[in-house]
Amino acid sequence: MLSLALATLLSPALPAQTAPIIPKTYYRTFSHAHPVLSRIKPGEAVSTRTLDSGGQDEKGVQRHEPYNPLNGPFFVEGAEPGDALAVTITKLAMNRDWGWSGFRLGLFSLTPEHVEHVYSSAYKLDLVRKGRSNLVPWDLDLKRKTVRLREPVSKKLSMEFPAQPMLGCIGVAAAGDFAPTSGPSGSYGGNLDYNKIGEGATVYLPVNHPGGLLFVGDGHALQGDGESTGTGIETTMDLEFVVQLKKGAKLAGPRVETADEIISIGSQAEFASALDNGLKMATSDMVDWLVRDYQLEDWAAHLLIGYQGKYEVVTVAGSMALCIPKKRLPALKETAVDPVKENTAKP
Template sequence: MIKHRFHPIRYFNAIGTAEPCLRIADGDTVVTDTVDASGLDAREVAVASRPNPMSGPFFIEGAEPGDTLAVRIDRLTPSRATGWTYSPLALTVLDPAAVIDRLPQQRAVWDIDSKTGTVRLQEPGKGLEDFAPPVQPMIGCFGVAPAGGQALSTATSAQNGGNMDYRLFAPGTTAWFPVSVPGALFYLGDGHACQGDGEITGTGIETSFEMEVTFHVLKRTITWPRGETAEEIFTIGNARPLDQALQHATTEMSAWLGEDFGLDPRAASHLMGQVVRYDVGNVFNPAFTVACRISKRWLTKR
């Protein structure tokens, strides 16, 4: 198992089939740089300027269509002392009647304090003078190349992952992606220093990162992304409308409970009906994201 240090000179604004930037073995770790849209000054971007520039693609030896790529998020370290967000609330989360009075869009800069582990607005405004939420780094956009030679914009998400903006994609989590092309062709980027559920202003605190991830190829098939923390398992659905995203996540969780925990569909429904938790990953992007989450305390067989 090797730890690779990769410095990108080129970033992608779509996740698809492209020449790999690096070939690695099953079990290897990659440490790489990611940038937010404001960090591209002297960088080459593979596609016209759009959100969420991605590092990659990384080719993982032994990954074949029908497999699953497990990506353990080892470390996310902001590489800049500032980040940025937008206000006000996004159109997608407001009543139609409130849209007419919505303020113009405005960009705000945040200080990222590594010593205190907090973020603060540089111009907080009235009532937010003492507002300093903790730094909680997460990956907003990552995934593998989709099937059929497609290239999907990093503004959206699908079965291959993509711009899910789910706050549990954080250090200590292992994310699973369905492999559709040889080598999986994995991309990552869009680091957030902090973000609430839903990405309801259209951004987290966007900044550049050094990211460290470890790859494992699993010889099993999944349909939608999955994730695991020390305490929970979760499944992801990406779609619009929101209820369709929830349906994908719920169906994937029911399948997982059968595959790994020995529950038939009726038993799975009994368990899920009482202890499942749903999170909204994002309600801003073209595809919304819903996570279906269960505590491991309820799972007795694996």
Template sequence: MYCQDFFNINDPQMAHHILKATKDTVHLGGFSHLLTPALTVNSSDTIEVETYSGYYVYDKAPPEFLTPEFLDICQNLAAERKIASGPHLLTGPIYVRDAEPGDVLEVKLTAIAPSLPVGFNAIRPGWGALPEIFPQPALRFIPLDLENNIAEFPTNSGIKIPLKPFFGILGVATPETSRISIPPGYYGGNIDNRELQAGSRIFLPIFVPGALFSIGDGHAAQGDGEVNVTAIETSMNGKIKLTLRKDLHFTTPIGETLTDIITMGFGETLDAALELALKNMIDFLERFTNLSPEEAYVLCSLAVNFRITQVVNSPQKGVHGMLPKAIFSHKINW
């Protein structure tokens, strides 16, 4: 395990941690409450966290995608840290002292940045929004211009995609012995919501003591829907703050950006996901803005933007609702 702790000179009760990704601090393919924590923190501690992506494609990757630490993980990860059949390599879990089932974990995403000048995109047979039309596997490594914050795709096409990095997976463990990392759910997980960039927060319900939060699946850029299964997947570093919220009681993840409140819905169809995202937004408006259910329903039709999050994390598709904070004359306190 590799981590360092530093006390905040302005608040000695708060500590700052550095959590590197090593074969002792990552896990593959899913979530499990049986995992030994990679780090233990107090509420309101901050963490510089390192993540790697591409466990199953490292042998096909160019040299600039590989680091000695990543190779060590890919070649020497212990069997007990291979949780399920998902493709995601996650850093954690992080144990939060005093966290109990029924509490909420607030995750503030202070900084997010790719750590490598390259990422990859993969088409997997049988997956994606159009598996019958694109049945053949395809793996592409895409250079990242970190100085200008763009990726050109295809190469020499003049098509320049702005880099807007985020973590595709932000989640906590559940009472099940193991849970595959592919579908998102009430615990968070593989949400793939590109709105959750630096400066945003996500609130996750807690289901086991310590919360056991894990993070990974770095995306340098992604469109809503993530329609061919992957974004520009790459290794990602971030700075996060974990705060235990015993004053909140959610049963599903809720996000907040600088401009919007975000509710989420996950279902086997987009209709089901939309219905849940809408119900969750109505519930939020009732609880925190004192609107009646009917008033909240009408406001959702007038001012909330519902968007497709992703359609490829079988069996759960995702829809999220964006509530603009600017429409309120007073700050929503929650």
């Protein structure tokens, strides 16, 4: 069976949209009940702009209430339950010269003994957002592609780092009538907050409803592993992506592919279950991926994971990822499927 990524790469790209698709209405749930924002064809390049997680646009205008307003849903022609969307991020670029973040690590990241003596999360009231004192501002250099903490200023450390734009929210409408908010994540994707979901990455999502109903949002200029402060450096983004269709993929949850790795995500809502449950989910999915797509024997998949796998914390109190380097994978048979036919929408 041809890998999802190979089908994406071999399928012909269609012309891009003539102008960015900018919503007039944003949503905060991954629900199949929302009106469709745009119908797109597999292989069609789509351009849009996201709000920051506080609901402000690239000009600082408040367009929606917090938290994590979503662009979408995008209806993908031909997508049916049991299929998968392969969403390749072809461009993800900061388009505003400022962002913001939390001021302190989330208490969920610390031991009770440390929490007892931790500093206050209050910094300056109304500095970033009216009514909030636990947020701090960052300056974003769009030319140099760096982020710098505006205040407070450390006497010991220059808080300036290379930017690494990522997309916090990417997902499809959840199964049935379930309408999870844009706060947690799950098998449908959602607020994954995985810092490898950036330009060049492909995200695979299981289709639960006709058209898939894809949502995107919540851009971060930079975020460490786990989103341990509860935020990234939150800002707005110019986003372009291409969606391909994988028929009959029957994914259990989200997957990611980069230039160097295939990645299974054990995606679950934060605080809902222990982090090791996310690890088990990611590991089980990777076994299935290696056996089904790469035709490894069960025992070979187990041992490859055991001696080449790398685990990453996606969210401190929720999801885990398991990464396998592509250089350790067997070659795939390109003749196993016709990607042009596979990505042709049903009439």
